[in-house]
Amino acid sequence: MKETDLAYEAMEQADEAAKARGVTSRTQQKGELNVTTVQVLNDRGAEAIGKPQGTYVTLDYGQIWQRSYEDFCRAAEEISTQLLALGLPEEPAPVLVIGLGNMDITPDSLGPRTASRIFVTRHLLEQDPALFQDWRPRSVSCIAPGVLGKTGVEAVEVVRGLMDKVRPSCLLVIDSLAARSISRLSVTLQMTDTGIRPGAGVGNTRPHFSRETLGVPVIGIGVPTVVSARTMAEDLLKRELPRQDEASAFFVTPKDIGHILEEVSKLLARGINGALHRGVDPEELERLAG
Amino acid sequence: MKETDLAYEAMEQADEAAKARGVTSRTQQKGELNVTTVQVLNDRGAEAIGKPQGTYVTLDYGQIWQRSYEDFCRAAEEISTQLLALGLPEEPAPVLVIGLGNMDITPDSLGPRTASRIFVTRHLLEQDPALFQDWRPRSVSCIAPGVLGKTGVEAVEVVRGLMDKVRPSCLLVIDSLAARSISRLSVTLQMTDTGIRPGAGVGNTRPHFSRETLGVPVIGIGVPTVVSARTMAEDLLKRELPRQDEASAFFVTPKDIGHILEEVSKLLARGINGALHRGVDPEELERLAG
Amino acid sequence: MKETDLAYEAMEQADEAAKARGVTSRTQQKGELNVTTVQVLNDRGAEAIGKPQGTYVTLDYGQIWQRSYEDFCRAAEEISTQLLALGLPEEPAPVLVIGLGNMDITPDSLGPRTASRIFVTRHLLEQDPALFQDWRPRSVSCIAPGVLGKTGVEAVEVVRGLMDKVRPSCLLVIDSLAARSISRLSVTLQMTDTGIRPGAGVGNTRPHFSRETLGVPVIGIGVPTVVSARTMAEDLLKRELPRQDEASAFFVTPKDIGHILEEVSKLLARGINGALHRGVDPEELERLAG
Amino acid sequence: MKETDLAYEAMEQADEAAKARGVTSRTQQKGELNVTTVQVLNDRGAEAIGKPQGTYVTLDYGQIWQRSYEDFCRAAEEISTQLLALGLPEEPAPVLVIGLGNMDITPDSLGPRTASRIFVTRHLLEQDPALFQDWRPRSVSCIAPGVLGKTGVEAVEVVRGLMDKVRPSCLLVIDSLAARSISRLSVTLQMTDTGIRPGAGVGNTRPHFSRETLGVPVIGIGVPTVVSARTMAEDLLKRELPRQDEASAFFVTPKDIGHILEEVSKLLARGINGALHRGVDPEELERLAG
Secondary structure, three states, X not given: OOOOOOHHHHHHOOOHHHHHOOEEEEEEEEOOEEEEEEEXXXXXXXXXXXXXXXXXXXXXXXXXXXXXHHHHHHHHHHHHHHHHHOOOOOXXXXXXXXXXXXXXXXXXXXXXXXXXXXXXXXXXXXXXXXXXXXXXXXXXXXXXXXXHHHHOOXXXXXXXXXXXXXXXXXXXXXXXXXXXXXXXXXXXEEEEOOOEOOXXXXXXXXXXXXXXXXXXXXXXXXXXXXEEHHHHHHHHHOOOOXXXXXXXXXXXXXXXXHHHHHHHHHHXXXXXXXXXXXXXXXXXXXXXXX | OOOOOOHHHHHHOOOHHHHHOOEEEEEEEEOOEEEEEEEEOOHHHHHHHOOOOEEEEEEEOOOHHHOOHHHHHHHHHHHHHHHHHOOOOOOOOOEEEEEOOOOOOHHHOHHHHHHOOOOOOHHHHHHOHHHOOOOOOOOEXXXXXXXXXXXXXXXXXXXXXXXXXXXXOEEEEEEEEEOOOHHHOOOEEXXXXXXXXXXXXXXXXXXXXXXXXXOOOEEEEEEEEEEEHHHHHHHHHOOOOOOOOHXXXXXXXXXXXXXXXXXXXXXXXXXXXXXXXXXXXXXHHHHHHO | OOOOOOHHHHHHXXXXXXXXXXXXXXXXEEOOEEEEEEEEOOHHHHHHHOOOOEEEEEEEOOOHHHOOHHHXXXXXXXXXXXXXXXXXOOOOOOEEEEEOOOOOOHHHOHHHHHHOOOOOOHHHHHHOHHHOOOOOOOOEEEEOOOOHHHHOXXXXXXXXXXXXXXXXXXXXXXXXXXXXXXXXXXOEEEEEOOOEOOOHHHOOOOOOEOHHHHOOOEEEEEEEEEEEHHHHHHHHHOOOOOXXXXXXXEEEEEOOHHHHHHHHHHHHHHHHHHHHOOOOOXXXXXXXXX | OOOOOOHHHHHHOOOHHHHHOOEXXXXXXXXXXXXXXXXXXXXXXHHHHOOOOEXXXXXXOOOHHHOOHHHXXXXXXXXXXXXXXXXXXXXXXXXXXXXXXXXXXXHHOHHHHHHOOOOOOHHHHHHOHHHOXXXXXXXXXXXXXXOHHHHOOOHHHHHHHHHXXXXXXXXXXXXXXXXXXXXXXXXXXXXXXXXXXXXXXXXXXXXXXXXXXXXXXXXXXXXXXXXXXXXXXXXXXXXXXXXXXXXXXXXXXXXXXXXXXXXXXXXXXXXXXXXXXXXXXXXXXXXXXX
16 A cells, blocks of 8 residues: 555555445535545445545645635635534534644645644633623634654644643644645645544554544544655556665655645635634634734 | 843842842853853842742853854853753753744744754654663653644643653743843843743733742743833833833844844753753754754 | 934924925825825925935825735725826836845845735746737836845845846835834835835935936835834934944834734735736736746 | 756766767765766767766765764865865955845755855945955855746846946856755755756756856856656656656655755855855854854
8 A cells, every 4th residue: 555645545546346345435526626525434444445434525626826816715615614514513612723743844834834824712712701792702722732853742642731721622633644646736635534643644653633542523634745755656666665765755745835835724724714613704713813 | 120031130120128138149250151140039039129039040142143163162061051050950850841932923933943953852762762872861852832822722731731741850941031121132041940931021920830830840041032112112211101002012122133043042952952961962962953 | 313214204203394395295095094195396395304306105004914805905906006106107118126125134024025926027928928818918027136235236236237138117116114103113105206225214325226326217115114223212212322322233123023024015016016917817916926 | 868967967877988088087085075076078078968068076975964063164175175176266356156046945945045144245345445454355245136937037137237247257156956866865066167057957948157158257056956756757767758747846855955955055155155265264254144
């Protein structure tokens, strides 16, 4: 099985017979958006595509940074809708948003970038509940826990410590993903109710952010930003390379990934803010996020 | 009492008689370095200068970003020495380093910038204790917990949650400070065994990082990067302005504060890395920090 | 005369009688926008307020980074209108846009930040004139010439060299400005047909970007981002301080100036792109600018 | 011929017989440094390896960002020595340094990053020749002319305009390069007396920076930071892909390229500053560069 964080890609390369007993897939066209829902129904399905049982929604939004403000708004609204459909609880259930990854490595910066655009309310509600007059928002908190190599602590442990204090009903975890095909880089996003494993696509065995490990529903949302150079080589050569191959230290990424992620993080943030605070003007939420 | 995070400045403006009963101060010249130790001995001293009882060491290193590599090394070594003298426990006691502040606001970025240069070892010791052959470092972990307005959670709560997991013997907390006089901006640093209150100098009432609140010794280390425009105005006018004065939203800072903090954070990181791992080549520690 | 780049501020403190003989001022309210036009009619006016003869339009747009997308669009459209009224030539006259300042010093980064958002066409028209089918844009080129301390060459000389090649009908020069009052910082912009003197407000004698020095009309556009700490001190003390006063190395700026300038540079870029290419969807221009 | 900016790589894949008539190569080991000098002696050599006639020095410095300060100093000194050997004129001949590339695209940012660390003197010599007492430096100026897609003007035209004013004896041009093999990325640098073609390795036909086009000696210095995804695919598949292959929009780069280029640009700057001002303490030059 080649390394990919996208259930959609994993399915493409899986054994047909195995899949038939445990994976379903359905694609909808919504204007310029393409929405594919993959469901892993049971253990056989999970084994067939190498992804945990659950639902994976892939939204192909294309080069959104080249599209109109209207297209941007429609894609964000679709993200909000899908997050709620995946089980993001209705208001006023408190939510903790997690931005995984490393701000200093551009293709790994989607999580922290998006996190910085989330409208957080928990402290406002505690400090001055009278602040909100027209509407009382749910409690939202948000953290970018950093990466193991820089903190010495697994991100999941930072979050676990925080959960004792914040007591969220649900976690929403944002991360950069690895794809297998360069044609998917930065133009698609995956949302799933199975959580996220930090750096999963690049072959590690790091602890999952999931309901099993954290005790509350965990919705993962990510965008593929890299193909590992080893995966690309394997695909081209049609054979496997050793784990320690030189290519493992390199990755393939779009030339202007910094600019792209700046725009894609705005899209994700608007979709997330919109799902967290239904019925509030999304521009207003961004101004409040500051 | 004017707003300042520097005990040294607070002392300058305090009532002489009150101070006499509870504050001592001593200055040493060490080559081009000036080291002033202020001790707040009792409650009367604390009241006189508005700072908690404990020891405050101010190191005037001048425009270190304009000095030689030798001067840089000497200043870093003095920081290491003073941190240990202030009670940083000897190896192998585990230490958790905290970088307070906001990476997106340049004068408030000293904490996160310095944190990113700390050599963390906790995960390496857990993953592969055999990694270190010549020397077995103490367990060091490090986090930049973000700011309340962006996370919805007090930094002290993020750290408290993490302490259950990491179980440090001591916290080392880095923050940008506010000074009263522009002549102290970026050319001096304060180390103290009394901990740190995030954003203390700018007039808030945020929870302390201290032994009282966190249960282990807390050493604070900070560099003044701003004078509040209100404080500057008050000093010039020799009268107090209302808390809500327009000037409160503005601050005074050196023109090239970004470049200065890049260099000053290297100085702090070298001093801290050196104190955490005595006897190891400090350049080697920086390469390991990556 | 206190240091300010804003003709509006200079007028406020000038001698009434002198002004009466050579300066007029008129303010219009346009929705939430405030437009003040100062005209320096002759040498006496120029001497009275210390600014060259010509027209200065000040647009107070307030905290635009906190306002709706509609407000943003209206303010940008007003900028386009005023630039054309100030003499920006109609299409297809070629224009060279100049972003003055230093990207590494946040409050001095407005010029380079805005420049990077301008839709440039000169190379496209030369490489492949058939590229544009619906519409043939005017030739626009754009440069951020850097600052003297980093290049060793006056920005005006870099531009002069380029003009031989580009042969623009008009220059549009963007720069960060110095104000006298903190209440004007980042919430107002000035457009003028008198050009710009790099770093003018902070007391230097650098060569002007003007029709006199460069031979074509020069429209200056700038936003005040700093008050010099010396100017603030002088205003508070109501007396002059020596030029070499310590405060000269410091400035007063809003706390979140980086975030503010990111948004304000978008406003300026949209206004400028809109004036350069009338009748084209401004979002489309931004996508083309990339 | 596969795309590479490295003469050394071009030679490896060229026809042996053709090379024999026009290319020589020699490698020296200097401590941990590997210095390879390729000389293209005539037109047949130029045709054989697809590079202009002249000298190409490749310095393999390895992962310098992981090495000691002493290793760093030795590598920088070797750069200084080789630049002078390649024809950088002795003092006091004035030199113009050019940093090509795009600061917003990390792997393309080597030129602007290095340029910002060069000690420029031209303005100081003009403003106040008495400033320098111990030593009178040569006139150095430096510019980052931007990229065609952002300025609308070829970088070579920006420089040509400036040369009328600055009148340098020599240009020193810094650029990011493309390699063919990922094993060379960021661990090697090439210096040549044949100048540089912006973005040469990625298949364009942009005007050269060379003695032929600019009238003075042009020394190019660059570090390979990317392999084009198409080149990597072609090498793996051992066949050519069409020019418009999807892979052309992607590149392969090391994961922490931002951190690497921060350190590599310091190495280049120290080597260049050292060659421009022989006999002056290189740390002192960096402090002067600010």
